Amino acid sequence: MGRRAQASWVCAGGCQDAAEPWVNSRALRAPLLPVFLFLLLLAAPGARAAGYETCPRVKPNKLNVHLVAHTHDDVGWLKTVDQYFYGIHNEIQHAGVQYILDSVISALQEDPNRRFIYVEIAFFSRWWHQQTNATQEIVRNLVRQGRLEFVNGGWVMNDEATTYYGAIVDQMTLGLRFLKDTFGNDGRPHVAWHIDPFGHSREQASLFAQMGFDGFFLGRIDYEDKQIRVERREMEQMWRGSTSLKPPTADLFTGVLPNNYNPPEKLCWDMLCTDSPVVEDPRSPEYNAKSLVDYFLKLATSQGQQYRTNHTIMTMGSDFQYENANLWFKNLDKLIRLVNAQQANGSGIHVLYSTPACYLWELHKANLTWSVKKDDFFPYADGPHMFWTGFYTSRPALKRFERLSYKFLQVCNQLEALAGPAASQGPYGSGNCAPLNEAMAVLQHHDAVTGTARQLVAEDYARQLSEGWGPSEVLLSNALARLSGSKKTFTFCRDLNISICPLSQKSASFQVILYNPLGRKVDHMVRLPVSKSSFHVKDPSGQTVPNSVVVVPSAEPQEHYPELVFSASVPALGFSIYSVTKISHQKPSIPLPNSISRKFRSRFRVLAIENEYIRATFNPDTGFLTEIRNKDKNLLLPVNQSFFWYGASSGDLESWQTSGAYIFRPEGRKPYPVSHYAQIRLVKTPLVQELHQNFSAWCSQVVRLYQGQRHLELEWTVGPIPVGEGWGKEVISRFDTPLKTNGLFYTDSNGREILQRKRDYRPTWELDLWEPVAGNYYPVNTRIYIKDRNMQLTVLTDRSQGGSSLGNGSLELMVHRRLVKDDGRGLQEPLKENGSGLVARGRHLVLLDRVGEAAAGHRLLAEKEVLAPQVVLAPDGGALYHPQATPRMQFSGLRRELPPSVHLLTLARWGLNKLLLRFEHQFTVWEDSGRNLSAPVTLDLRDLFSSFTITHVQETTLAANQPRASASRLQWTVKDGPTPHPAPFTLDPSSITLQPMEIRTFVALVQWKGGWTL
Template sequence: MPINFLKITLFSHCARPGMLNVHLVPHTHDDVGWLKTVDQYFYGARNDIQHAGVQYILDSVVDQLLKNPDRRFIYVETAFFYRWWKRQSGDMQDTVKQLVDEGRLEFVNGGWCMSDEATTHYSAVVDQMTIGLRFLNDTFGPCGRPRVAWHIDPFGHAREHASVFAQMGYDGFFFGRLDYQDRSRRKASREQEMVWRASESLVPPVADLFTGILPNGYNPPEGFCWDQLCDDPPIRDDPDLEDYNVEDVVSKFLTVAQEQAKVYKTNHIIMTMGSDFQYENANLWYKNLDKLIRYVNQKQVNGSNIHVLYSTPSCYLQELHRANLSCPYFPMRIDDFFPYADAAHDFWTGYFTSRPALKRYERISNSYLQVICNQMEVLGGPTSRNGSFGVGNSDTMKKAMAVAQHHDAVSGTEKQHVADDYARRLANGWTQCQVLVSNTLAALSGSSAPRVYCEHLNISVCPLTESSSKFSVNVYNPLARPVGWSVRLPVNGTAYAVTDSSGNATVVVRRDRGYAVNELLFQVRAPPMGYSTYSVSLLQKGPPPASPFPRAPKDIQNKVRAWRAFMTFDPETGLLSSLSNLETQQTVRLSQNFYWYNASDGNNKDSKQMSGAYIFRPNSSTTFIISKTAKIETVQNSVVQEVRQWFSPWVSQVVRLYADSRVLELEWTVGPVPIGDNMGKEVITRFDTSINSSGIFYTDSNGREVLQRRKDYRPTWTLTQTEPVAGNYYPINSRAYIKDEKDQLTVVTDRSQGGGSIQDGSLEIMLHRRLLHDDVRGVGEPLNEASDLYPEGLVVRGRLLLSLNPPAVAANTHRPLAQEVVLQPLITFTEGLLPPNTRPEFSGLQTALPPAVHLLTVSQWDPDLVLLRLEHQYEARDSKEHSQPVTVNLQVSPLPSTFILLTGMNLSANQWKHEMTRLDWKVDSGKGHSPGCELTLPFST
């Protein structure tokens, strides 16, 4: 039996059979950035914004734990604990290790942060959990391994997160925020504890996870907060004083405990004794909790049936499991907990899109981490970290990306200066990893030519390609299968020669936007987990190519052997009017345009709630069209057919269809969103089709499995819909689709966004938000992004990819496509052509992996070990062809090393797979309690 499991079992004997056991859990909730930056929170700086200093919390808690062996404390955010730990003396570290070994200080969750669940991609979540759990494992051994996931603050809960936690070996999951209607129903039916079946593809109980809803969010019961930030009176237990209040406090507590027990199944209930950044002076809390426990338990002499104890989530969970063996059957949950509302008109669905530029930067950085920091470090070996271009490391990027997963980071729900700090950290990570990748490519290619990184290609800026007459382009493919892309480079010449390693040429030079005069466009293909190099030479300067045709096209189409796309445009409006898959003989009517919702300023007749960083609250269900027509230009050549659309001075789009592509690309540009009319705006694009979707659409969960969504409906309870738009919005992390028996239209996004299907056959995605009011959820400033460089407001550019397929085979297209968008190629440049004896092509795999297998992680674990994660990327119902079990023959290139030993671990790599044990739970079959199972509530006092 693992050591920490034994510890939990022994400690749980503090509970008393036949009594109502009240588990007091002292805790603090320390946001890894929100109103202040990570650094400001740790050191306690800028207390004019918020009084909070994490280092003092940990100092004070450890000191108080040592004064009473009964006391307990839990800690969550490894990012903060890691900082604090590094600054402690050896003696203090030994003391903390003893507290952990004795179960008095317990780590829960254990990730680098408490991640957001709506806007994070599962690959980044797995990474941030791994970095935190590895530190705890290495530092404290088995006793430091968390057994409970603890997401007390995220604003809605994703099924994929529960699946990830189950596969990491967690026994249970507790959270605080729940839709107000769902909570009310669950309290009435005593279903606040459940078993979450978090995957429809994994065989139960692999992804089954006990899940509990905390009674007060993550705060203490009203009247029992004893932090220096609280106003509740302390326990005054001197009977000679006039304000002696022990009897009042005890009587109130017994009443609170009894009322809470009525809405839970067992004779064990939990109370979270703490809140945001509390316990900076832990003496206040513990002195009063000691008294509360003593005086409440003394009432047992007079017949009270309530027993109070210091506890932890693991201890509480262990007691629930004991009760489950003999009595309660917990209900099953198979959907998720989105969207979240805390009142009738207060839906937290705005943050699905808030800060779209930061969301895109985080998604690109995730790709950068996997490609540069992880794969390149493995392929380059020791040379990658210390080579001809200096010392590189992956730690900076890993930690920056881990912090970015926090539920007030990529979510977009932080103050502006904190958002800037998250972006700065990611930029520092890029800089460190660029040294690493330069070293690796030099070692693999045999060329020590300096590498150039053009990080602004999305706005057609790259100084090297704009000025150089000869340069080389290295394209690295992070996927485990060969993939092709279209490379678009800003140039000032009018004719170029582009050749690959075999001497083949493909190139088009044409007029484009941006600072450069022209654009160089060519197709590339790279081997699995490897690179290809292309040589570019200027042939002609001369005048620029002819301008695009200013006409409305009748259609654009490509001619791929296995698949052909065909689109028609309305000649009067310049808008898309239909989409066809000629291979499958499918055609749907498809119109697309841009609209905005008027954000509520709090003067709506039904509610004073305003739209803000968290909450999407349109003033009405009416959408305002930006333009009924689009000014257009067209470009058609052998590589791409393109329609450029201008809807207004602040909204434009390019519709592209590449010659060898299976999808339609829509590159949208929105901003600065005008606010001169004093109206905040929520900008969407909407696709209206002839598909009979019957009020149903589908979204992914954190980029992995897909869930069905139905308008004005929740699978678990009867919904009273109060917000017909915001109440039907869901997070779209990588893709969404609508379908009927014949047709499926899939939209793949390049970042996390919110969206819905408000009308049958319609799919809308929110692209940008600019708001003039705060939504009164703590941020204290409107979501109105501007800067010294962009005083008129933020301009955002992104891509949507559309595909039309029969539903039975659609996943064969959208699943690999979504992975290609998440893990994009790394493009680097060198001045001049390749020198002799340079290796122009390389692959880290001797053979590509099967189509169903995705290479999730290749990362250096220590100097002699590599962490390798493979995943089956298809769901059980996805594809007749690809959803079957797959056998993988892993042949790895001998450069730089060979895998000698493959050993299975759990998903977070902090436990050997064969040693992982989890609690089993009995689930309600729909027949109620088991025969002879009688609950003893309510309890007498």
């Protein structure tokens, strides 16, 4: 079964393949026998745990210096992905990944002692498919021997601040699956490697731990944090990634690299470097071997004192290095030989080619007790005035496109799974989710969704997403035709955010198909641009649905854009089809927005919008929101909301540092108001009430309440931000309340668990803060909130943004930024967004609730916001999919709804008759004890789905690249007590229990109803 030690397979009810342990769900009426398949990892001295057999020998009585030869290859930054791979436009940046891999493979063959690590599978997979069979076999041998080691193994090295956890899991799964399919267990990474992301989230550590990684190495952490760690010798410790998952499930050994990810000073021997090579001929006037060896011995000794064992690590490589690998390896060969020769003279230094996994193995063998970290590594600063908190918001339009594409990818995956083979090959041609899957994986790169790439690269990222939508739309059309029984001309209106959809605007009648990717029924307000008319709307059963036509005002006083609004109900994991007909004979009765001038506002005693649950009150003089009342809970909170902007620093006497794509550095502590009052228009219909606020020519907002809605919706539009005066602007939406928050506020971590933040404070060191605004900003992926003893105000976002609470009772989110200076982090281009600037439109959802009852509301609403129903249009009519078929107006892929605390994270095709399933418990242990949403939940998978039957099931680790039954991780000892061993593994598909925050992953053999096979 290969080189690495394997656990025995156990099958119950029959196996389809000897290499895969499947549990037969047809024979589950009798309880299954438990499967105990854990490896003993605390091995005897000198032994190797599974996956570490090829590690080099070290010298126990020496300081062992592990040299790690590596390249860091950004999947887009100054150049596009293709330009980097092929080496195009080297005048921008000299980089050609295909040549790096060619050169490294050649150099590794010359000396069996040499080792190299590689990370970015987006590049490696492309290179691999261009190689001959002979070259591929050479690479397989290098991987088998441990001399070419993959670390991390994701499609990209993802960002950790602006990424959603589901997208992280998807991109890691894509990369790790390629490695497994190509190299088997030999290619499985044991170490996570995030050397360049700009800060690190706790949820990332939790996800990596659940993927089965033994350790995690970081490059960038806050400069003050690193200094303290060096002094305390805490460069390595255990990171506890969850407050809910029982240790060691989310515990991950984490090490901070000594030099970010660059070589030590004077020791860079790449073609891009200028350091002198090793000259060991004493007759040469350039002879420098002795001085370099002496320098290295002092460097190693000094660095070794920062770490706790007799092992230390040095990264020998950097961005796009090793295009001529011979330069690096020839000098490293000499350095190793010359330094080790000094042992004969009493030197205590031993230097060797190594890898992060082999270094980690030696740390594990040291059998020390390690401290535990429970917070995260945000925000990141590399100097007193240099906080990397601007990228939390940079390029908000790209961030929104990425979030929408995540939803569309999940819809594509689910419909492919529900419809079976007919989705891939159907009446509309060949459809495929793979291009969008790869594009989304690329967007998780730490210079993509972050908004920190050059303009031309950002446009290329958007191009990849857009092109990925095309094959997915074909697949959705095939699947909807198959499941509905009717072939229609399905239309995907991508411009609904700017009220454009030709089919709904021009057709006398059309159908609205809503697909719900959640495991529970949802009610959704549909909003479509239409012509100026009245409409008749029918639900799937033919019943009339109330509707309204709401006019959206434009910048032109006489121009108004009508939008049809109606409420739709969509079943779990399914669709509903609504019919819309224009009533041509009926005179339209459209409530126009009432513009209320400042002169006549005094006539309004109270200016408000409300429904049965919420009342929002506005100041008649300013037009600003002033109060929110939760009528259902009898809560009243004064809330003043408006827009402000920080002036972007251009440098000052304290520091040259400017605001840029990465860095947020405001000019002063207080922002400027966009306006002191807003022009307002009021719209009231039976279904929706809106107040339209116009603050300036480039900033406006609609405050909206739909019937039956328990939250307030704020749809903001900002841009193009004026910078004509030469001053960049960073625009925020701020909420001010009288809540006594004591400097505390709360943000999510990649959309999952919540972390408490405290103003001007870090949990692990005494903070010396020079930038009181930027230094208190944190990433907000889906939500941020403040609270006192009684009330909680929560704001949900529709994309990643930066946010903070800079005063008691205050909460702010940065929504857009446009800058005129570069911040000196290599981009060499200001964040001007096409020069003329871009308009960004988004939504904030505001909830007011009682403390202790708010968690269920904001977590479930965040789920609905990320995975809102997908709207597809079609003209009336359409041929039958099969002559004998009956058209279906409503469909659910589930036989029963999932419990509120359970989310179907993944339902996707995985191979021949196989599907990938992930179920997660989306509440923490403390969030909602009142409604019992934090309690464990048990599912029966056997007959859960309506369109297919699960015949066999295997549980895997989170990234689906290891069977859970045979997966094991290195066990560590920590200061707050011994780490317990994982509970014995059992699998019974009739009783799948999810603990709070647990994600369980399954590969299932299935048979589709109607005889479909893949």
